[in-house]
Amino acid sequence: MIRTSPILMCPPRHFEVSYSINPWMDPGHGVVDRDRALAQWQALRDLLAQWSPIVELEPVPGFPDMVFTANAGLVLGRKAVVSRFYHEERKGESPYFQHFFESRHFEIHPLPDAIYFEGAGDALFDRGAPRLWAGSGWRTDRSGHGWLARTLGCEVVGLELVDPRFYHLDTCFCPLSDGSLLYYPAAFSENSQSLIAERIPATRRVAVETQDALAFSCNAVNIDRAVVLHAASPALREALEHRGFSVQVSPLDEFLKAGGSAKCLTLKLEEELASPGG
Numbered sequence: 264m265i266r267t268s269p270i271l272m273c274p275p276r277h278f279e280v281s282y283s284i285n286p287w288m289d290p291g292h293g294v295v296d297r298d299r300a301l302a303q304w305q306a307l308r309d310l311l312a313q314w315s316p317i318v319e320l321e322p323v324p325g326f327p328d329m330v331f332t333a334n335a336g337l338v339l340g341r342k343a344v345v346s347r348f349y350h351e352e353r354k355g356e357s358p359y360f361q362h363f364f365e366s367r368h369f370e371i372h373p374l375p376d377a378i379y380f381e382g383a384g385d386a387l388f389d390r391g392a393p394r395l396w397a398g399s400g401w402r403t404d405r406s407g408h409g410w411l412a413r414t415l416g417c418e419v420v421g422l423e424l425v426d427p428r429f430y431h432l433d434t435c436f437c438p439l440s441d442g443s444l445l446y447y448p449a450a451f452s453e454n455s456q457s458l459i460a461e462r463i464p465a466t467r468r469v470a471v472e473t474q475d476a477l478a479f480s481c482n483a484v485n486i487d488r489a490v491v492l493h494a495a496s497p498a499l500r501e502a503l504e505h506r507g508f509s510v511q512v513s514p515l516d517e518f519l520k521a522g523g524s525a526k527c528l529t530l531k532l533e534e535e536l537a538s539p540g541g
């Protein structure tokens with residue numbers, strides 16, 4: 264049985280694109296329509312609330328990217344690792360996230376010094392095996408993966424991201440509840456593509472085309488049989504439906520201006536390792 268975890272979200276009352284830390288962000292052109300962003304966020308929240316309790320974090324002025332709660336940290340059971348952001352612009356979010364995890368009585372495991380780690384944006388649990396997939400290349404340090412494995416007590420498979428448009432692992436990689444994987448292979452180094460293929464057989468991999476990848480279709484929220492995403496081509500919809508998933512489109516183009524979409528706007532607060540061969 265898949266548990267329906269509560270989901271942390273942060274309303275976009277202070278959301279804007281006022282700096283650029285990834286290729287999607289263009290403060291000159293990508294002006295956010297705040298009301299539209301609020302409406303899109305609310306629609307996503309309402310959709311997810313059908314399956315999961317939503318926990319809201321108070322947004323803080325001056326931290327426009329705080330809406331992307333996937334980057335708050337990573338949780339497993341009662342353990343939480345709070346993010347240390349690579350970019351100056353987001354570093355000030357960490358104390359608010361830390362305070363949140365403390366208020367929920369998580370056991371906080373401080374990162375080793377000088378290790379960057381951007382939370383569930385760069386670290387996703389496999390749903391079919393007791394393993395964590397961890398991205399590196401743009402934000403999170405590869406050298407922190409060993410510490411994560413020891414702290415969480417599971418296998419950590421490091422994946423190298425090579426395309427700057429897919430700078431967080433969750434922009435191009437989404438483990439699904441049946442143990443399969445939705446992903447965009449070209450975002451990964453050849454070696455990382457092999458690491459994936461060695462662990463997930465071809466019949467369990469749903470590889471998206473570039474057009475879907477650029478529409479952030481891998482940045483999906485998967486709750487049991489539901490897959491919630493910004494957009495899906497007919498081919499992708501069919502591939503997911505064929506696997507028994509119900510595809511739920513929730514337009515989030517205001518957030519694409521900041522390089523984020525559905526999954527980035529959420530953090531599951533109850534995570535557990537899948538059982539071996541589960």
Ligand code: ARG
Binds near residue numbers: 288353524
């Ligand atoms: N503008 C944000 C950044 O570049 C977007 C974060 C998206 N979050 C994610 N989990 N992919 O940091």
